[in-house]
Amino acid sequence: MPRASIQTARPALRRLPTRPSRVVQAVLQQLLPLVFLGQRLQLQNSTAAQRLVAEFLAQQNGERNLLIAFRHPSPRDPLVLADLFWSCVPRMAGRLGHPLPRRVSLRFLYDRGIPLWAGPVIGWLLQRSGGIAIHRGRLDRPALNQAREALAQGRQALVVAPEGATNNLSGEMAPLEPGVAQLAFWAAEDMARNQDPRSLHVIPVGIRYSWRRPNWTVLDARLQALEQHLGVQAVVPEDRRERLLCIGAALITALEQLERLKANPEQPLADRIENYRLHGLQKAESHFGLRASGTLQERCRRIEQAAWDRIYRENLEQLPPLERSLVDWEAREADLQLTRMRLVEHFTSVSGHYITDQPEFDRFAEMVQLVEEAIGWIEDRPWSGSPCFGPQRVELSVGEAIPVDQRRDDYRRDRRRAVQTLMSELDAELERLMRSTGTTPEIGEPP
Known part of the structure; x- marks a missing residue:
């Protein structure tokens, strides 16, 4: 998206x-x-x-x-x-x-x-x-x-x-x-x-x-491209799960730095991702004055609607110049919070247990695509995702x-x-x- x-x-x-x-x-x-x-x-x-x-x-x-x-x-x-x-x-x-x-x-x-x-x-x-x-x-x-x-x-x-x-x-x-x-x-x-x-x-x-046709060679190439992009060194090239977790750790470290969250490399990746999710949601909810309740999906939808209410306005043409400028300012801030919420959404499915439970090709490939999509979202340009999985x-x-x-x-x-x-x-x-x-x-x- x-x-x-x-x-x-x-x-x-x-x-x-x-x-x-x-x-x-x-x-x-x-x-x-x-x-x-x-x-x-x-x-x-x-x-x-x-x-x-x-x-x-x-x-x-x-x-x-x-x-x-x-x-x-x-x-x-x-x-x-x-x-x-x-x-x-x-x-x-x-x-x-x-x-x-x-x-x-x-x-x-x-x-x-x-x-x-x-x-x-x-x-x-x-x-x-x-x-x-x-x-x-x-x-x-x-x-x-x-x-x-x-x-x-x-x-x-x-x-x-x-x-x-x-x-x-x-x-x-x-x-x-x-x-x-x-x-x-x-x-x-x-x-x-x-x-x-x-x-x-x-x-x-x-x-x-x-x-x-599961192609592990292509999967390894996609992992290597992500590692090079993030500056990650594969310690055990044969351990694809560990390589993917290291990629996820590098990505969450960058986001923690962006949000000025205190990073703890010893903490499990799943816990770090959850902390990032909660921080992003709470920051957006605080901006819009929303109550933090319900599932993650419900909270994201409320944030989205609150942002839309500030971006899409009734009777814009009737506002005096100063008020119109303030409304534009508020719309830009709402869009920033909406972007923060989208980042949180991109991490709702990233976890280690998905490939630990069943370390099969399809699950690895799906997780690689999720990470690529998250990077594309952060950098505001689509990730190439090549070579193709087939x-x-x-x-x-x-x-x-x-x-x-x-x-x-x-x-x-x-x-x-x-x-x-x-x-x-x-x-x-x-x-x-x-x-x-x-x-x-x-x-x-x-x-």
């Missing part, structure tokens, strides 16, 4: 309406295979498509409403899921002799900030693909009400990412946000009030990326459906507990999918 450079306050962010276009979706559907070819990405989704056929048949026949909750390890996930829903599921339905009555239609939640860094073209495409823009750092009632209405009406499946944002790790989940379960119960209550007999299912979808595959899997309408009585008795129970089941199922992906051969492939 490129770093913005804000010099002046900007007009207030307007709501981005949902304007689905079948023409745009049809064009994207045709272009996606070319995109995957250019990215050297091989999709393995036949098993997932087969499991989804029955759910979409029931939804289109007026028997069921669907909330699809997917793992979100990569920015490429929306493209992968679009191909699954728009192309693979209908094609699999035809192969199974149960063609879908109509095209798959979706609504999905996406962060209102994406068009700010990805550009207006991406924002336009998200709107035309059925996206509902939501401000993640505050209670965005209009967006939540739109998503709730779409889920209760059931004409389109609603697609959400319970993790809220990418963590760039296929083998480790970020904490899930409980808003997904709350949204499902709201819709179930609306359906009950309207005497709607349909069921409501939450469908867990797992996504896992891996390199098709082509990748993405495996999609579908878990057991979690019925929501059957839990309405539990929700009415104890809302908090019902939401927690549903989120626990969803978390467990997504975790199971994450652990089991890669063990089941594709349809038509040898075991």
